[in-house]
Amino acid sequence: MQLAERMAHRAIGSTFPNPPVGAIIVKDKTIIARGWTQRNGSPHAEVHAINQVRNKKQLEGASIYTTLEPCYHVGRNPPCVDKIIKYKFSKVFISEIDKNALVKGKSIKKLRKRKIKVIVKNFGNQTRHINKVFFKSLNNNLPYITLKIASTADGKIATKSKKSKWITNAVSRQHGHMLRAQNDCMLVGKGTIIEDNPSLDCRLSGLESLSPDLFILDSSLNIPSNYKIYTKHSRNVFVFYSDGKKLSKLNNKNIKHIKVSKKGSELSLKDILNKITNLGYMRILVEGGSHLSGSLIKNNYVDEIQWFRASKIIGKDGMDAVSDIGVSNMESTKNYVLLESKNYGNDILTIYRKG
Amino acid sequence: MQLAERMAHRAIGSTFPNPPVGAIIVKDKTIIARGWTQRNGSPHAEVHAINQVRNKKQLEGASIYTTLEPCYHVGRNPPCVDKIIKYKFSKVFISEIDKNALVKGKSIKKLRKRKIKVIVKNFGNQTRHINKVFFKSLNNNLPYITLKIASTADGKIATKSKKSKWITNAVSRQHGHMLRAQNDCMLVGKGTIIEDNPSLDCRLSGLESLSPDLFILDSSLNIPSNYKIYTKHSRNVFVFYSDGKKLSKLNNKNIKHIKVSKKGSELSLKDILNKITNLGYMRILVEGGSHLSGSLIKNNYVDEIQWFRASKIIGKDGMDAVSDIGVSNMESTKNYVLLESKNYGNDILTIYRKG
Numbered sequence: 001m002q003l004a005e006r007m008a009h010r011a012i013g014s015t016f017p018n019p020p021v022g023a024i025i026v027k028d029k030t031i032i033a034r035g036w037t038q039r040n041g042s043p044h045a046e047v048h049a050i051n052q053v054r055n056k057k058q059l060e061g062a063s064i065y066t067t068l069e070p071c072y073h074v075g076r077n078p079p080c081v082d083k084i085i086k087y088k089f090s091k092v093f094i095s096e097i098d099k100n101a102l103v104k105g106k107s108i109k110k111l112r113k114r115k116i117k118v119i120v121k122n123f124g125n126q127t128r129h130i131n132k133v134f135f136k137s138l139n140n141n142l143p144y145i146t147l148k149i150a151s152t153a154d155g156k157i158a159t160k161s162k163k164s165k166w167i168t169n170a171v172s173r174q175h176g177h178m179l180r181a182q183n184d185c186m187l188v189g190k191g192t193i194i195e196d197n198p199s200l201d202c203r204l205s206g207l208e209s210l211s212p213d214l215f216i217l218d219s220s221l222n223i224p225s226n227y228k229i230y231t232k233h234s235r236n237v238f239v240f241y242s243d244g245k246k247l248s249k250l251n252n253k254n255i256k257h258i259k260v261s262k263k264g265s266e267l268s269l270k271d272i273l274n275k276i277t278n279l280g281y282m283r284i285l286v287e288g289g290s291h292l293s294g295s296l297i298k299n300n301y302v303d304e305i306q307w308f309r310a311s312k313i314i315g316k317d318g319m320d321a322v323s324d325i326g327v328s329n330m331e332s333t334k335n336y337v338l339l340e341s342k343n344y345g346n347d348i349l350t351i352y353r354k355g
Numbered sequence: 356m357q358l359a360e361r362m363a364h365r366a367i368g369s370t371f372p373n374p375p376v377g378a379i380i381v382k383d384k385t386i387i388a389r390g391w392t393q394r395n396g397s398p399h400a401e402v403h404a405i406n407q408v409r410n411k412k413q414l415e416g417a418s419i420y421t422t423l424e425p426c427y428h429v430g431r432n433p434p435c436v437d438k439i440i441k442y443k444f445s446k447v448f449i450s451e452i453d454k455n456a457l458v459k460g461k462s463i464k465k466l467r468k469r470k471i472k473v474i475v476k477n478f479g480n481q482t483r484h485i486n487k488v489f490f491k492s493l494n495n496n497l498p499y500i501t502l503k504i505a506s507t508a509d510g511k512i513a514t515k516s517k518k519s520k521w522i523t524n525a526v527s528r529q530h531g532h533m534l535r536a537q538n539d540c541m542l543v544g545k546g547t548i549i550e551d552n553p554s555l556d557c558r559l560s561g562l563e564s565l566s567p568d569l570f571i572l573d574s575s576l577n578i579p580s581n582y583k584i585y586t587k588h589s590r591n592v593f594v595f596y597s598d599g600k601k602l603s604k605l606n607n608k609n610i611k612h613i614k615v616s617k618k619g620s621e622l623s624l625k626d627i628l629n630k631i632t633n634l635g636y637m638r639i640l641v642e643g644g645s646h647l648s649g650s651l652i653k654n655n656y657v658d659e660i661q662w663f664r665a666s667k668i669i670g671k672d673g674m675d676a677v678s679d680i681g682v683s684n685m686e687s688t689k690n691y692v693l694l695e696s697k698n699y700g701n702d703i704l705t706i707y708r709k710g
Contacts, residue, residue: 151509151510152688153510153660153662153691153705153707154506154510154675154676154677155506155508155509155510155511155676156510159682159683159684159685159688160683161683161684163683163684163685164685165685166685167685290671294670294671297668297670298670305508307508309705311690311691311692311693311707312688312689312690312691313652313677313680313682313688313689313690313691314680314682314688315649315652315653315675315677315678315679315680315681315682315689316645316649316675316677316678316679316680317679317681317682318682320509320670320671321509321510322509322668322670322671323670323671324670324671324672325668325669325670325671326670326672327514327668327669327670327672327673328514328515328516328518329514329516329518330514330518330519330520330521330522333507333514333667333668333669334667334668334670335666335667335668336508336666336667336668337666337701338666338698338700338701338702338703341696341698341703343693343696345693346692346693347693348693348696348705350508350664350703352508352666
């Protein structure tokens with residue numbers, strides 16, 4: 001099952017709108033196939049594993065390990081549960097029951113009816129975490145939000161004159177691109193884009209096609225149409241706005257404008273996150289700026305922080321990583337759990353999770 | 356020699372005004388004694404090791420390993436080099452030649468004249484670092500400055516209403532007390548004292564007597580005489596000031612006032628650090644506030660930063676760990692070398708050194 005979990009890991013960030021799942025097929029104590037959810041969810045992990053086995057007769061009496069209950073329903077793929085029955089597997093090990101109402105134990109029931117032995121056991125925290133992201137989007141209509149911060153040792157993301165190239169080193173920045181590949185989409189504030197005119201894609205060699213779709217907050221539609229985010233045609237760009245004139249010059253069918261309500265003077269974050277989830281996105285990477293980071297932290301939307309810290313100091317007048325979130329006493333600080341930290345040369349990456 | 360180095364480590368923070376040194380005596384491939392510089396420098400490491408050997412005849416033909424050239428001069432202790440000659444050691448291994456003009460190779464010459472074999476070899480970076488601290492105070496008239504910072508993940512040391520109890524957890528705070536024991540003295544700004552009325556001593560069980568002497572910056576002598584730092588009588592407290600009336604009510608002979616010149620509107624840091632060094636202190640721990648930390652960083656006086664970070668966020672309006680140091684572009688950031696980082700429960704300690 002640990003191996004199945006690793007297979008699931010391979011799939012993270014590329015399976016949207018499906019959850020990343022891993023599967024392993026074992027026959028006579030030998031692993032005969034490994035599978036993981038393929039690009040954009042087709043085929044599913046179980047079928048991907050089954051497809052690796054040329055002689056389908058081998059599958060008779062085999063066991064399959066999967067990190068999530070096999071699907072029961074017809075979506076864009078036929079139900080995995082039927083394939084398992086068809087090829088006469090004898091045992092199915094499942095790490096977690098799918099909380100999706102369309103499945104939720106139905107597959108297990110069906111398999112048992114056909115005298116296939118089903119063992120449900122939560123084998124690892126890591127798998128639980130992977131599935132939690134999926135369940136969160138199902139139950140709360142919210143994506144799993146990872147906030148990426150690249151700051152100095154004293155928590156500044158730019159000098160007072162907004163200079164930030166480069167605070168962190170090349171290794172940290174490469175890892176930052178990996179984070180982009182591992183998420184379904186990205187969300188950034190207007191300020192970051194207007195300031196730097198970034199491409200916000202994944203530029204790791206071989207992973208360029210995993211550049212996540214892009215969500216932008218631009219309430220009055222101020223970002224010029226010749227900016228890089230509008231001129232790359234290979235992915236979807238969604239612009240959240242509340243007023244302002246849509247850019248007429250945009251000659252790109254992948255760009256969509258989504259009108260959202262306001263909460264006070266700002267776009268409603270809840271509305272935005274619900275809309276993103278409804279579009280099927282589960283994992284969202286937020287790359288600032290400091291105001292967006294602050295709003296998400298303040299409203300407890302942040303599930304994970306990947307904080308890259310250079311061994312440099314800018315001092316008080318630099319730009320803060322997190323804007324004012326109204327904390328006046330030690331009881332109201334926003335608290336996270338320290339998951340791990342890694343040294344990248346002279347930088348250090350610390351990963352925090354919601355408690 | 357590694358063992359001698361470890362002995363030297365034991366002595367750090369308690370040998371003032373002498374440097375911490377370690378020594379090992381070996382006879383017939385067996386370690387027969389270990390020594391390290393004792394409290395306030397007496398006896399020296401070599402003599403401390405020699406004293407462990409009851410039957411002094413054993414020392415004939417033995418080897419001694421020491422992390423610093425044995426002393427040649429008469430200070431508060433008789434010269435170690437003469438003891439080595441007296442007991443007829445046959446070999447002396449030395450990690451580094453003493454840069455103190457009173458020694459500087461003289462002991463080595465004297466030993467060699469008496470046909471004692473002397474091997475000088477720098478065995479470890481750690482020893483070099485311990486001696487560097489001592490040499491720095493000799494050559495530059497500056498102490499080795501360790502800055503301790505306890506902040507949130509976003510680099511804040513208090514909320515806007517100056518609340519800071521407690522940002523870091525009990526383990527971090529204990530380690531903070533260990534830092535106090537490992538330094539000869541502490542330096543703090545007036546603000547920290549007026550705000551919190553702290554004792555600034557070492558409260559680790561068994562190490563209370565290693566509470567470092569205290570230096571305070573109080574340019575106009577505003578700290579009231581009933582504050583804790585003035586009512587503990589067991590250690591020296593030095594108050595740097597430029598004007599203002601000395602507190603007449605202080606009934607404590609351990610408190611001394613030192614007048615220093617001003618540089619602009621502030622006390623001259625250079626003057627202060629020179630004066631501290633001239634008093635014999637080599638290792639100084641700075642515990643803020645943010646203004647003092649900023650001034651020291653800005654003027655490149657900080658040799659080491661011990662940065663404790665809790666997994667909490669306060670946001671922009673909290674108090675910064677480091678005040679404005681006039682950095683406006685990425686070329687002028689103050690850069691350090693990441694030495695190591697350790698997890699203390701949900702806190703993380705990162706140690707930076709001057710490059």
